[in-house]
Amino acid sequence: MKYIEEFQNPQLAQRLLDDIHATVTRPWALMEVCGGQTHSIIRHGIDQLLPEHVELIHGPGCPVCVTPLEVIDKALEIASRPEVVFCSFGDMLRVPGTGRDLFRVKSEGGDVRVVYSPLDALRIAQQNPERQVVFFGIGFETTAPPNAMTVYQARRLGIRNFSLLVSHVRVPPAIEALMLSPDCRVQGFLAAGHVCSVMGTDEYPELAERFAVPIVVTGFEPLDILEGVRRTVRQLERGEHRVENAYPRAVRPEGNPAAKAMLEDVFEVTDRAWRGIGVIPDSGWRLSERYREYDAEHRFTVGGITTEEPAACRSGEVLQGLLKPHECEAFGTLCTPRNPLGATMVSNEGACAAYYLYRRLGGATAPKETSPVA
Structure with a gap:
């Protein structure tokens, strides 16, 4: 509770907002990488409290949302088999595959x-x-270590009837892919603190230098996000592009060595498809050769499943920051949390779900009680 109360302090939030307003002299477009940050921004109305020159673009940082349709269909195929007990976190059960979901x-x-x-x-x-x-x-890198540890334990204990359907992705290659897109408008990044608590910040300086974008690691409470915006805007106004750690209570530059060692043992880097975006080189993990017998995709021979995204769903554009959720023609009509076209409407970290939940319907203002300075 200590950190929750301290990092939702309305007086401190107002000071940060005043500093941001005093600093900004021209338009800047920043992307928050994590879907958890997106929900916090929309819930507290942070984007509406910032200067009009500061635009927050919602990035592809929701792990449920970026899981490609073909992987969902592989999960559905495996889960349908009578000999299988299919286990998942609850937020995956309503993600639509081709024609049905896990429910x-x-x-x-x-x-x-x-x-x-x-x-x-x-x-x-x-x-x-x-x-x-x-x-x-x-x-992302946040949930990969416990999954790696579970496979490691299965092998150590000789449990042969367990396997993992893997769809793990990595943040730095996604940032690179976004910056290489001809449609990219991002000028600075708010990096996800929980990812960096595992992996550290070593992979980010090269990206910041190559693309001349500041990358500020931050957390998820209102003051975390506002401090991240403040530092990013200050760098942009000064013509700087460095990596800054605005989340030192959780993130060290070297990350978590034990978790990284487990990832290196159990997984190997591979190309991964991202839902609505496509294949990004070296952007994911798969089980390494010594653990390949625990790979459900190989065990159940579902590697050949291919799919096409529904034409009416524009979640790929939302995930790339090219479209705000309420700008999609299907938002709130053909696509609702009860009848979603894509994962961005049902995931706990999905941008479409955040806009629907907090009534961002065509730019309506957030309720007063959601403001960090209310």
Whole structure:
């Protein structure tokens, strides 16, 4: 509670806002990388409190949202098999595949279970040696270490009826891909603090230098985000492009050495497809050769599944920051949390879900009580 109260202090928020207003002299477009930051920004109305010259662009930092449709369809195929217990975090169950989701598979008799840790899935495998237990391993660098540890433990304990359906992605290659896009308007980044708490900041200086963009690592509370914006804007106004750590209570430059060692042992870097964006080179992980027997995609021979995104869903443009959610023709009509066209409308970190939940319908102002200075 200490950090929650301290980093939601309205008087301090106002001071940061005053400093930002006093600093800005021209238009700047900043991207927050993490979907958790997006929800905090929209919930607290931070984007509406900033100077009109400062635009916050919502990036592809929602792990559920960027999981490609073909991986969802692979999950649906595996979960439908009678010998399988399919385990997942709850936010994946309503993500639409081609024609159905994991809730539908469960209603049709599939053994789909919500777990709160990959180790829960490993325990289910221990308790059900006659079943194949699969855990849906998605996410960025933040969730990859516990998934790697679970596979490591399965191998160490000799548990052969456990496997991992892997869809892990990495942030730095995504930043590079965004900056190389001819449509990119981003001039500075708010980097995700939880990712950097694992990986550190070593991969960012080269990106900041090559693309001449400041990258400020920050957290998720209102003061974290405002401080990140303040530092980014100051750099831009001065013509600087450095990496700054505005989240020192959680992030060290070297990251978490033990977690990084586990990732290096269990995973290897590979190209990954991002939903609505396409394949980004070296942007993901897969299980390394010594752990390949625990790869569900190989175990169940679903590698050949291919799909096409629904034409009406413009989540790819939302994930690239080219479109605000309410600018999509399907937003709030054909696409709602109850009947989503894409993951950005149902994920707890999805930009479309944030706009729908906090009533950002065509630029309406946020309720007063959501402001960090209310």
